[in-house]
Amino acid sequence: MTAPESRAERKERTRAALLDGALDLLADRSLASLSLREVARTAGIVPTAFYRHFASMDELGVALVEDGMRMLRRMLREARRDGAARDARASLEILVRQVRANEGQFRFLSRERYGGVAEVRRAIASELRLFSSELSTDLGRIPALTQWSGADLDMAADLIVGVMMTTVVDLLETERRDEAAVVDRAERQLRLIMVGMAGWRPRPTEPAKQ
Amino acid sequence: MTAPESRAERKERTRAALLDGALDLLADRSLASLSLREVARTAGIVPTAFYRHFASMDELGVALVEDGMRMLRRMLREARRDGAARDARASLEILVRQVRANEGQFRFLSRERYGGVAEVRRAIASELRLFSSELSTDLGRIPALTQWSGADLDMAADLIVGVMMTTVVDLLETERRDEAAVVDRAERQLRLIMVGMAGWRPRPTEPAKQ
DNA sequence: AATTTCAGTGAACACTTGTACACCAATGAG
DNA sequence: CTCATTGGTGTACAAGTGTTCACTGAAATT
DSSP: OOOOOOHHHHHHHHHHHHHHHHHHHTTSSOGGGOOHHHHHHHHTSOGGGGGGTOSSHHHHHHHHHHHHHHHHHHHHHHHHHTTTTSOHHHHHHHHHHHHHHTHHHHHHHHHHTTSSOHHHHHHHHHHHHHHHHHHHHHHHTSGGGTTOOHHHHHHHHHHHHHHHHHHHHHHHTSOGGGHHHHHHHHHHHHHHHHHHHHHOOSSOOOTTOO | OOOOOOHHHHHHHHHHHHHHHHHHHTTSSOGGGOOHHHHHHHHTSOGGGGGGTOSSHHHHHHHHHHHHHHHHHHHHHHHHHTTGGGOHHHHHHHHHHHHHHTHHHHHHHHHHTTSSOHHHHHHHHHHHHHHHHHHHHHHHTSGGGTTOOHHHHHHHHHHHHHHHHHHHHHHHTSOGGGHHHHHHHHHHHHHHHHHHHHTOOSSOOOTTOO
16 A cells, blocks of 8 residues: 655655645745744654754745746746737636635735745745746737837736736635636736727837926 | 823823834734734833733734824825826825835735735725725716726726735835836836726627627 | 822743754665 | 664753733822
């Protein structure tokens, strides 16, 4: 029944148990309020054994961010493969599915994005910036937007990422039953932005800056 | 020199000292990681005296939210008085001034908006919803938008509030010297939204929903 | 002038916390 | 087979935590 695990496999298992346990505890609390002993307890090991895996709780936090970001990148790759970047509804559907499948991770990421440990915050911010700039170049490839300046593309990409992020947060505090309304609102917001982009005059020559 | 304070005045003073001290400590940490004793120490009172003012740290947190929201409402009143709701640049200038004058409070609010204590989160969320709905009715009064449905108005208001919030966060982690770029981007985002609103066809009769 | 009210004190409590240290036992390399 | 490696254990300690309780002294009330 129990497969004979190698030592490395065992270690990886309890490392995963630490991360999973931490994520569970983080469902309704912040990383800063989480104690090493608590995490060790949920993983079923003694406090001092924690150090065999992480030098501190902060380090565990960074590992959690990396896991979460791996997941996000997977999602982005899927969205691109489906060429869904242009279709708001399709992109949102991918987002919703991903959020529902990884509530803990999304909750952790949106919770720690602003509050808490500096290093964790930095890691999340830089990854989101990457997202935004990738979306920006994607936008630049759309025929109607080839005239746009880089700054304008970035600006629009930021706006879109912002809508996605608030949608994630809204989804997390909305029951599955009522999620249609949230998605609907997000879709309309994205469409509004697209309408705005269609009517945007690129590089409006600074009308009499005082 | 020292005015003879009444007992109530004294009490109010140390209450303020507790709130101020807490806000200082919260400059780079989250509410959840703040201890009662620590706050009492910075306010210059003994731990047990804390209970004369708040039943718990959570209660102090809620008081901090109330203070912050008072400040935000003042700002909103000012913005309305100046009739700046329509002019993106003017609204942003008011926002920037307010953020610079109350960095601690804005930092606290944006940090605790998602992370940490449930009751604090709720208080912030409900206040922001209020903001959004007020802006929604303001938008409804604009001649060009009288045809819009309530849902569409809400959606647009949410979008605008979202831009304002991310601008606040960006400002907080940007030095005064570089804040022009942040404001510029925000202004363009708001203008993009307005262009989108101008071209929006209200209640688009569900184009062949598959 | 006598008495009540109450913000602030200080000692004590039962915990929890992070980390150091010596130790075990089984895996895996020689 | 032998022995170093290493994930996990148990004990220990100093420091910090929230909360209790009986108290003080001055301001406010009577």
